Amino acid sequence: MTAIDPTIAAAKSQRGWYKRNEIAVTPWLFLAPAILFFVFYVVWPIYQSIAISFYDWDGLGEARFVGMDNYAELMDDSAFEVSLWNNLKWLLFYLLAIPGGLFIALFLNQTVTGIRIYKSLFFFPFVLSQVVVGLVFSWFYLPNEGLLNTVLGVFGMGPINVLGDPTLATYGIIAAGLWPQTAYCMILYLTGLNAVDPEQIEAGRLDGAKGWRMLWFIIIPQLKPATFIAFVVTIIGALRSFDLISVMTNGGPFGQTRVLSFYMFEKALSEYGFRMGYGAAIAVVLFLIMLVFIAYFLWSMWSEERGR
Amino acid sequence: MRFTTKTMLMALAGSTLLAGTATAELTGDLKIFLDTSNPAPRATMEQMISDFQGLHPDLNIETTIIDRDAYKTQIRNFLTADAPDVATWYAANRMTPFVEAGLFEDVSDLWEEPEIAEALASTKGAMTIDDKQWGVPYTYYQWGIYYRKDIYDELGLSEPANFEEMKSNCQAVIDSGRKCYTIGTKFLWTAGGWFDYLNMRTHGFDFHMDLAQGNVKWTDDRVRETFANWRELIDMGAFVENHQNYSWQESLPFLVNGEAASILKGNFAVAPLREAGLDDDKLDFYQFPTITDGIALAEDAPTDTFHIPAKAQNKEAAREFLRYLVSANVQTEINNGENLGQLPVNSKASVDDDKFLNEGFTMLSENSPGGVAQFFDRDFPAEMANEAMQGLQEFMVFPDNLDDILNRLDKVQERVYQ
Incomplete structure (x- = not known):
């Protein structure tokens, strides 16, 4: 009676390869489409960009291998330097969207009649296309007819041409970018505030915490996940800044508002751009800068997971 | 190509007549890409192309009009990948990248034909690179x-x-x-x-x-x-x-x-x-x-031009189109004040009676002994x-x-x- 039925044993070994390895294989099958797309649309282009950056190529004819020449030229290119600094300004000042968003979220996190309308009004700029935001702000900044100069005129201050002044123009564009970005951070914080534990606030209140101390020691620590996401999207937004620049100044006056992504576009793909290799080299530099942040994001997410 | 009864009949007629009409009866597809996206030039070109269609009913013409600025970057893609038979562009140095990459067809043969050689002599220089001509002009302006x-x-x-x-x-x-x-x-x-x-x-x-x-x-x-x-x-x-x-x-x-x-x-x-x-x-x-x-x-006096991409499919029809385009009558018509409002490139065409066109034409033909440049971003x-x-x-x-x-x-x- 303990003898194994030969037919069962046979059936077991006859079960398909997939059946035998089901548990090991299935996750990979589910991952396969994502991996495939990631390899084709992300990893492969990164490799290609790096490869092209070693060539002198106009996008049409023969590519000529030039080694590190493109990078050597970048080191000596004042327009590249300007773009790099502008990228830094974007990274730094764009972060103002986070405290700005938090402030508005705290302000709106109350129950008065019609609060929903106020909330949606504050959220409104985020829904607008960046092109519209750019247009609205460039009208706002217009040297003669613009609202900004009319308002400044009321206070007796002289007209300023924000977008025509090489030192001010970048800040002008960042300010325009902050408008929708602040709204985005506000939404993140509003949802975060919903999840704040009322018992902890109660406990804090019993211990005599009020105002700033309440905010700093009780509320903000609980908003940490929202802050992290706000930080991530703001950094990404700063590095992706392109449309606003293109709409508001087209990189000008004389190239003083370019950032790396815009400069890359101009060198490689715009009307006069025929330098694929040089553009690719700029893209690689931008990628390396992004890599710093990507590494940081991955690391902090990973340590979060492990901490659980 | 849509298969309607009409095209079927035409195809049938075309195939049976093929032996008989060895003369310039044009058939097949003709793909035309234009950058004349502003309303007036757009209408002008569409009218001109439909007139050309009238002359060659067996030809299946497909016209694509692309935004003028977008065209400047798209041309690199379509010349290498999916080339039309005729495409607009600009004269002089702006042609160089495409000529060097072998993407424009050498049309020196057209320029040897007496009608074109004489009537278009003034713009030959702007169309020449390495002693060959790479397209034909269709309009210029002062x-x-x-x-x-x-x-x-x-x-x-x-x-x-x-x-x-x-x-x-x-x-x-x-x-x-x-x-x-x-x-x-x-x-x-x-x-x-x-x-x-x-x-x-x-x-x-x-x-x-x-x-x-x-x-x-x-x-x-x-x-x-x-x-x-x-x-x-x-x-x-x-x-x-x-x-x-x-x-x-x-x-x-x-x-x-x-x-x-x-x-x-x-x-x-x-x-x-x-x-x-x-x-x-x-x-x-x-x-x-x-x-x-x-x-x-x-x-x-910037000159706007038409070219045949090297990868064009129907070069015979494309050449015929260019001949039509630069002929005196068509030049008079498309450049008049109601259409492009610019100057015709064919010396036998007449300039529309418009104050500015007349002044410009006189200036360029009589009072410009030093030469005619294309424009900063076309010469450099x-x-x-x-x-x-x-x-x-x-x-x-x-x-x-x-x-x-x-x-x-x-x-x-x-x-x-x-």
């Missing part, structure tokens, strides 16, 4: 100074003949609380027009072309003289302020509102100015005045043009940066022309 005649009359000024008069006129305009010239340099190329004229008037056409070909350094003293002349105007306050914020269209209201007295521009500015209410009594034209005595006057290699025009814009805002700008351009020049 550049010059368009001014408010009523303002000049009010101030008792007349059209200037030399630089001194130009400056004294300008001073009078400034004293009346206006600006002499409106310009919008946001997209840079408008400043290129000013440099073209100042340089060609200061040192002549040949010197300008030497600079375009990289034989003269930007830090050359003669180039500095050109900039010194320009600076005189800038220091006078001749140009509207904040021009770096405006596109050329946005710079026109200054002229329309009478805040500026004139503009240096191509003839394409006439249409929007007329539309804005400046009739021929208020708007007039004069040739850019002499600066250095004895220098032959030369003009900018693309990369050089781009960097240089940024420098020109910077110079117009901060004239003191000139040394820095010229040194930078020298560096670009070394790389571009190597």
Whole structure:
């Protein structure tokens, strides 16, 4: 009676390869489409960009291998330097969207009649296309007819041409970018505030915490996940800044508002751009800068997971 | 190709008649890509193509019109990947990248045909690279100074003949609380027009072309003289302020509102100015005045062109289309005031009776002994043009940066022309 039925044993070994390895294989099958797309649309282009950056190529004819020449030229290119600094300004000042968003979220996190309308009004700029935001702000900044100069005129201050002044123009564009970005951070914080534990606030209140101390020691620590996401999207937004620049100044006056992504576009793909290799080299530099942040994001997410 | 009864019948007819009609009966598909996206040129081209279709009913013509600015970047893709049979572009150096990459068809054979060789002789140079012709022109237009005649009359000024008069006129305009010239340099190329004229008037056409070909350094003293002349105007306050914020269209209201007295521009500015209410009594034209005595006057007259991509499928039909396009009748028709409002390239075509077209035609045919340039960004290699025009814009805002700008351009020049 303990003898194994030969037919069962046979059936077991006859079960398909997939059946035998089901548990090991299935996750990979589910991952396969994502991996495939990631390899084709992300990893492969990164490799290609790096490869092209070693060539002198106009996008049409023969590519000529030039080694590190493109990078050597970048080191000596004042327009590249300007773009790099502008990228830094974007990274730094764009972060103002986070405290700005938090402030508005705290302000709106109350129950008065019609609060929903106020909330949606504050959220409104985020829904607008960046092109519209750019247009609205460039009208706002217009040297003669613009609202900004009319308002400044009321206070007796002289007209300023924000977008025509090489030192001010970048800040002008960042300010325009902050408008929708602040709204985005506000939404993140509003949802975060919903999840704040009322018992902890109660406990804090019993211990005599009020105002700033309440905010700093009780509320903000609980908003940490929202802050992290706000930080991530703001950094990404700063590095992706392109449309606003293109709409508001087209990189000008004389190239003083370019950032790396815009400069890359101009060198490689715009009307006069025929330098694929040089553009690719700029893209690689931008990628390396992004890599710093990507590494940081991955690391902090990973340590979060492990901490659980 | 849609299969309708009509096309089926036509195909059938075509195949049975094939043996009999060995003459130029064109069949197959003809794909035409156009960058004439503005309303008037668009309608003109569509009409012209449908007339051509009427002559060749068996030909299946497919027309694609692409936004003029987007076209400039898309052409690289479609010439290499999915080439049409005919495509628009620009003359002179703007063709070079595509000619060098072997993407344009050599059409020297067309230029040897007597009708084209004679009638189009004046533009042959602009279509030639390496002694071969790479396309045919279909229209060109003059550049010059368009001014408010009523303002000049009010101030008792007349059209200037030399630089001194130009400056004294300008001073009078400034004293009346206006600006002499409106310009919008946001997209840079408008400043290129000013440099073209100042340089060609200061040192002549040949010197300008030497600079375009990289034989003269930007830090050359003669180039500095050109900039010194320009600076005189800038220091006078001749140009509207904040021009770096405006596109050329946005710079026109200054002229329309009478805040500026004139503009240096191509003839394409006439249409929007007329539309804005400046009739021929208020708007007039004069040739850019002499600066250095004895220098032959030369003009900018950009030429727009048609080409056959090297990868075209139906080159026979494409050639026929080009022949049709440059023929005298078609040239007269498409360039008249109701259509493109520009100058015909065929010498046997007639110029439409329009004040500005007549003046421009006379100027280019009789009073431009020095030569005819295409335009800054068509004569200079693309990369050089781009960097240089940024420098020109910077110079117009901060004239003191000139040394820095010229040194930078020298560096670009070394790389571009190597």
